[in-house]
Amino acid sequence: MESSSHTRKAAHPTPLTYVKIAANLGAITAFEVGIFYVEAIEDALIPIFIVLSAVKFVLVAMFYMHLKFDERLFSWLFGGGLLLATFVILSLMALFGALL
Amino acid sequence: MHHSQAAEHATIATSTGIDNRKMLIWVFLGSECMFFGSLIATYLVYYGQSLPGTPTPGEILDIPTTSVSTFVLLMSSLMMVLAYSSVSRGNVRNFRIWILCTALLGATFLGFQVFEFTEFAREGLTPKTNLFGTTFFTLTGFHGAHVTVGVIWLVSLFGYSFKGDLTKDGGLSVDMAALYWHFVDIVWIVIFTVIYLIGVTNAPALIE
Amino acid sequence: MASIAGVFRRPTHPAGVWGWITTVDHKKIGALYGVTAFFFFMVGGLEALVMRIQLARAGQDVVSPEVFSQLFTMHALTMIFLGVMPLSAAFFNLIVPLMIGARDVAFPRLNAFSYWLFLFGAIVLQSGWLLGGSPNTGWFAYAPLTSNSFSPGNGMEFYIVGLGVLGISSVAAALNFIVTIINMRAPGMTLMRMPVFIWMTLITSFLLITAFPVITVGLIELYFDRTFGMNFFNAAAGGDVVLWQHLFWFFGHPEVYILILPAMGIVSEVLPTFSRKPLFGYEVVVLSGIIIGFMGWAVWSHHMFTVGLGPIANSVFALTTMFIAIPTGVKIFNWIATMWGGSISFKTPLLFSVGFIAMFIIGGLSGVMHSIAPSDAQQQDTYFVVAHIHYVLFGGSLFAIFSGIYYWFPKATGRMLDDRIGQVNFWLTMIGFNLAFFPMHFLGLDGMPRRQYTYSSDMGWDIWNFVSTIGGLILGVAVLVFLFNFFLSLRKGEIAGNDPWDGRTLEWSISSPPPEYNFATIPTVHGRDAFWEEKYGHGGKVPAGVSPEEGHQGGIHMPSPSYLPLIASLGLSIAAYGLIYSFAVSVVGAVIALAAIYGWALEPAAEPAGRES
Structure with missing residues (x-):
């Protein structure tokens, strides 16, 4: 880039x-x-x-x-936020026993 | 010169050849993911945790109605991309038609939401009723607020098209609004799946 | 340089106060950030001193328990959000464009907006002192203490709305710096040629845009609970108060790195300059910063070891926390190795940077002690933790910030800060700091709880508390010495010249203070430590000539001043205040903000110069 x-x-x-x-x-x-x-x-x-x-x-x-x-940079910027948000959701669910 | 349009807008060509404003909107959307992610996390953590005897997703949510509003929002994304496509080809007339359609479908979606909210309240679910009400209204409410901001943005662009030139920079001003609009749409794709489809499917098992 | 400036016709800018109010110049905004933040830093210091005087001896009654609770809450909020963060932002503003060879940030008006929103957010947060009571729940505001039944009055609303406004300001600034750093670098400045300070700014900005939305959601939920009677943290309706803790620390731990990474960036610039050696292991230092940034997301529950998350969660978070010590330790070794064998000149900036390394090691070691969950269970809520956070945030962040102030003051003002007074300033800070905070380790291990307004003399805590108070007073004197130096040097300091420290990065290649457009010609970068390369790398070839890209740019065309960022942020702040008192006020504020945003979108970033081809 x-x-x-x-x-x-x-x-x-x-x-x-x-x-x-x-x-x-x-x-x-x-x-x-x-x-x-x-x-x-x-x-x-x-x-x-x-x-x-x-x-x-x-x-x-x-x-x-x-x-x-478009530029691959956009995928990185957006995908990074998306991944982190998924991490928030999954880790909180795991900590609260809401997963599985 | 990296970017033919950059010189018009900024005094300095950018290091990546990407327009500053386009990068700004993408970084902003990355940040927004965290906002909605936290709201969705709250909803899921509290899923099925409401006190027994209070309204559940299975009793309250109305899949057919919301399917229609979901479809409306999806089609608004089509209108939006057509509006951007028109303006980037320099066709302002078609742009105006499509952007109005987009805003109209967005407003229709909001109408559905208002209907849904009042209907739920009538059936006994308010934000204060239980955890489901609290988390549901907060999550979908903030999504609705984003749609509202989007509609205002789109209508403003429509108005501006009579005053200024939206086709410069390859329609970048429209592109930014479009990216925001599609983002709000994909957030709804997630909400519809998580809260409505999965939420109602799963509800009987969890409530038992 | 000045003669080059005369060639270009440039829009005239309003002078005096109006010039500051409408400015979009990153250097002026940086100065505004710096002065405002230093003011609040002193407010936070005063709050601390009142607490220290209250605790100097057992059983005193200088302030009431209620006021004491407000003091420790506001001390933390003030120092974190109104002191250290905006002081870092001041450096971002002043230095980032200069270091990457840019004429301004990517969005100058958004930058002004961020500053004004910070100022108004600070006012909202502090206004509790005058409007019936500040928040008193500790800066992390655990539910259910924050509910209406336990925190009546508007204290928590000042917390919620104040942090909300400050959050928008921080995110706006961070968006701006991400785009600026990725997009506005001078030709030739590849990512791996960027100064470490730029790298740390970039990582900090990414942490800001990802961490603040989480706390924003937490604040919204708390606000909805308090204002509309919702159930997020209402245990009676099945709500879980621990959710707040997760949301808070999910933000709170990255926030810790938001406070320390810019400091690490400053130190990574100062040490090479005063050792006359390149930074040892540049790639490793950058990589460590990135790893620290990432790991910042995976350690939040180490603030919650005593909550009862269970052995698995505690073990996971203990391990991730211990892991953080590795990249941090790597950085410390690199800094020490940078000085090793260098020709070191112990000027004030270097003293503060070396002080940073020493103090941060102590704070880091007690941090590793906290990572051991059973050990942390003993230390939780004692003064041991207070000692730890002050060693990393004062001994760490603030030492580096003082180092940065002494280092870049000449660039910002054109005059040197007096070095002799600087040495006094440093040693007073060093002695006062250690007297104030080292004894807290002993007090903590001896079981003295934090956030207690007093203690009994039977406990045997008197002597160390007294020593700590003396240390606090010495720190106060050190700040006064700094202020004296600041105002004296501003008027009578030695003229700095372009490059007083024989610097390594681009900001030293231009005049001090820099002209409004920073670089008459955008430099071309040929390597890391760009300016050093120019001076010594290729046979003394001083600044690069006009680059090919420059040819058709005509005159230097800078963004025009604008009052709209101020109006937009004022509107938003009025809307925010309305959330506390009346939604009608919010509507008025929102309309003002919307009007300003329309004006903003319609006015060109720069007025046409009229004679550009």
């Missing part, structure tokens, strides 16, 4: 890509709400929800927030 040579000037996606992402986001949400009512897989729901929401999270961050195309 010392010079401009790292500037990733890849073209941003077209509006069509954005719409496709939105369709995916909507579909995943609909799917989540759908399986919410399926009692047969109740035990597996939590991991499924975590994975699906992570997918949505990553889609928005990568495409709408352009992390996939």
